[in-house]
Amino acid sequence: MLKPASYATPVEKLLFYAGWLFTALVLAFLIAPILAVMPLSFNAEPYFSYPMPGLSLQWYRDFFTNERWIGSLFLSLKLAVTVTLLATMLGTMAALGLARAKLPFRTVIFGLLLLPMIVPVIIVAVAVFMFYGYLNLIGTFTGLVLAHTALATPFVVITVTSTLTGFDWTLQRAAQGLGATPAFTFQKVILPLIIPGVVTGALFAFVTSFDEVVVALFLASAEQRTLPKQMFSGIREQISPTITAAATFQVVLSICLLVGTELLRRRSERLRGISS
Amino acid sequence: MLQSAANGIELKRQLAASERKGHIRATLLILPLLLFILVTFAAPVVLLLTKAVYDPSIADTLPRTAAALKDWDGKDLPDEAAFAALVQDLKKVKEDNTAAFVGKRLNYEIPGVRSKVISSTNKAAAITEAPFKEKLISADKLWGDKLIWTKIKQAAQPVTDYYVLRSLDLERDADGNVTSVAKSQAIYLTVLGRTFYISALVTVITLLLAYPVAMMLAHAPMKLASILLIFVLVPFWTSLLVRTTAWFVLLQDNGPVNDFIQYLNLSDGPWKLIFSRFGTVTAMVHIQLPFTLLPIYAVMKGISPNYVRAARSLGGGPFYSFFRIYLPMTLPGIGAGCLLTFILCLGYYITPALVGGASDQMVSGVIASAMNQENNWGKASALSAILLIATLVLFFVYNRLVGIDKVKLG
Structure with a gap:
């Protein structure tokens, strides 16, 4: 419907084109801030303004060579990968269990497992700071892993659960009827069908940890700089244009992940026979 | 006859046994995550809440x-x-x-x-x-x-109600009666009011921006719509901190937005964009817009154009058909999108902290400073309890309206 409907009155036609103009402006508002920051990361001068006097890769050099930044990038990657493995395993298992519709207290358990996604993150940060203090987990890698995994699991539970809606459980019974062990059935029948949901959940878990800043601000020690924490203090304390390079790097990473999930979603729908 | 009845009982028993086995297997699958969440998340939050009313x-x-x-x-x-x-x-x-x-x-x-x-x-x-x-x-x-x-x-x-009362600008006088605190100390109701006000404002603005866009996209050709949706999904997938950083850079006194204003000769000096209410609300609207838009879009996709066509052919005018036919059908999407945005806005911390001024701080910011600057755990806990209750009540409504199972991502 790129043209107004044939029965449209003149006023409607006007509104229709105004609607597209409005849409263009809103979409520009959504994407412009992200696009506007990217070129600034190539600025030769340490200013945040256009027109840029020249181009330079110095902020990227700083990002990839300065121990503060590259160290924070590696810490965040290590943390996010650990969280992803743990959250995906726990979340997938729970989602498989929750797929049993007649399970007693199913809704209550489901709600409880989704709570970390709902509770405002500052409350999680403060609560975890107090509680992990008693367990001597503040300033430790383990503490960050546990807190981030708790925040990440709801996304895995949701994505795997949505792949399991409409899942044909007779396939499982057929496999077992033919003599397959439960482990073999899972590996050869169930997993290949739910793998798109599992991987999407894993990507969400990765992003949750990789982008998380509030819990890290409370829980990490002064030397434990995750990338978002480093960016946060980079903005608060000494504004260096390196943050624009870091931001650009993260935007590119999220676009890659977005493309990844979109491809997986299509594959999942094809596998389950849902045509889009 | 007798034998088949016996078989029936036997079959029932076997069925029950296999059902039970299934339940046990499902429970064993859920148990690890359940325990994990209870220990790493639920226990800390409960401890935090007790600190709001317990100070020995x-x-x-x-x-x-x-x-x-x-x-x-x-x-x-x-x-x-x-x-x-x-x-x-x-x-x-x-x-x-x-x-x-x-x-x-x-x-x-x-x-x-x-x-x-x-x-x-x-x-x-x-x-x-x-x-x-x-x-x-x-x-x-x-x-x-x-x-x-x-x-x-x-x-x-x-066991004390001191912290909870103080979070509502109340205290007990010498006789133990609840009274308002002195004007100079009354700050928390203002912060709570501001949190709700900013959240409501952001929700309304995102709705006004999102509704027409969702409508155009939902009824555009499939190919075009999926390309244009990228403009919504890229910000959606970009981290909140990165988007806040972008606004922080753009809104600087000598940043691109002020450059543009100067270029248009709108003003002599730079506009005060950063560390202001305007900056906070703009950045929050930008971040929340996809959350409001996507549920509305999803509902609109499912509305057949035949309804409006029928209304028009039966003589309904364009505005009448929109307000009486189309708009009511999109209400579930509006409810879901707005409620989600409002709930998420209540908990905003990073954006007001980086882009807002001192008078734009929301409850989360006050909780953080109660912890970091004042080291007053009781106050942080009481304010957290109030924020948590508000969030959970609204989420309960969301669950009733949309269904927690229906939460979709991406």
């Missing part, structure tokens, strides 16, 4: 005084026994090096008494014999004031 610091540090004041009627100064008990307690406090805690806690009740309390612990060490009352009052006039004793008696209750 005075009962622990001044136990004798607490006991001596139990039967005090609060009319006159307490008797000699209470003073003797306090001197004993203060000596112990000095010994244990906990004077700073006692001072801090009593300072919440009566601002400015911290140093007096701490110096009293030093002076109490010199008081070895009766009359304790006279000597303590001459050591510091503070103890000749009935108010401090009333407050010690109130604070000696380990």
Whole structure:
């Protein structure tokens, strides 16, 4: 419907084109801030303004060579990968269990497992700071892993659960009827069908940890700089244009992940026979 | 006949057994995550909430005084026994090096008494014999004031409503009645009100921006719509911190937006965009817009254009058809999108902290500064409890309206 409907009155036609103009402006508002920051990361001068006097890769050099930044990038990657493995395993298992519709207290358990996604993150940060203090987990890698995994699991539970809606459980019974062990059935029948949901959940878990800043601000020690924490203090304390390079790097990473999930979603729908 | 009945019972039994086995297997699958969430997440939050109403610091540090004041009627100064008990307690406090805690806690009740309390612990060490009352009052006039004793008696209750009341700008007076705090100390209702106001404002703006866009996209050709949706999904997938950073850079006094304003000759000097309400709301609208838009879009996709066509062919005008036919059908999407945005806005911390000014801080920011700057855990806990209750109530509504199972990502 790129043209107004044939029965449209003149006023409607006007509104229709105004609607597209409005849409263009809103979409520009959504994407412009992200696009506007990217070129600034190539600025030769340490200013945040256009027109840029020249181009330079110095902020990227700083990002990839300065121990503060590259160290924070590696810490965040290590943390996010650990969280992803743990959250995906726990979340997938729970989602498989929750797929049993007649399970007693199913809704209550489901709600409880989704709570970390709902509770405002500052409350999680403060609560975890107090509680992990008693367990001597503040300033430790383990503490960050546990807190981030708790925040990440709801996304895995949701994505795997949505792949399991409409899942044909007779396939499982057929496999077992033919003599397959439960482990073999899972590996050869169930997993290949739910793998798109599992991987999407894993990507969400990765992003949750990789982008998380509030819990890290409370829980990490002064030397434990995750990338978002480093960016946060980079903005608060000494504004260096390196943050624009870091931001650009993260935007590119999220676009890659977005493309990844979109491809997986299509594959999942094809596998389950849902045509889009 | 008899045999088949027996078989039926046998079959039922087997069915029940296999059902039970399935339940057990499902439970075993859920159990690891359930335990994990209970230990790493639920237990900390519950502990936090108890700290909002449970503070044994005075009962622990001044136990004798607490006991001596139990039967005090609060009319006159307490008797000699209470003073003797306090001197004993203060000596112990000095010994244990906990004077700073006692001072801090009593300072919440009566601002400015911290140093007096701490110096009293030093002076109490010199008081070895009766009359304790006279000597303590001459050591510091503070103890000749009935108010401090009333407050010690109130604070000696380990279970206290002090922090929750203070979060609502209330306190208990000398008689134990709930009253409003002095104007100069009343700040939290303002913060709570501001949090709700900003959240509502952002929700309304995102709805006004999202609705027409969702409508155009939902009825555009499939190919075009999926390309245009990228403009919504890329920001959706970009981290909140990165988007806040983008706005932080753009809104600088000499940043691109002000450059543009100068270029258009709209103003002589730079506009105050960063550290302002305008900056906070703009950045929050930008971040929340996809959350409001996507549920509305999803609902609109499912509405057949035949309804509006039918309305039009039956003589309904364009506005009548829109408001009576189309709009009501999109209400579930509007409800879901707006509620989600409102709930998420209530918990905003990073964006107001980086882009907002001092008068744009929301509840989360005040909780953070209660923890980091004031080290006042009771206050942080009470404010957290209020924020949590508001969030959970709204989420309960969301669950009723949309269904928690229907939460979709991406």
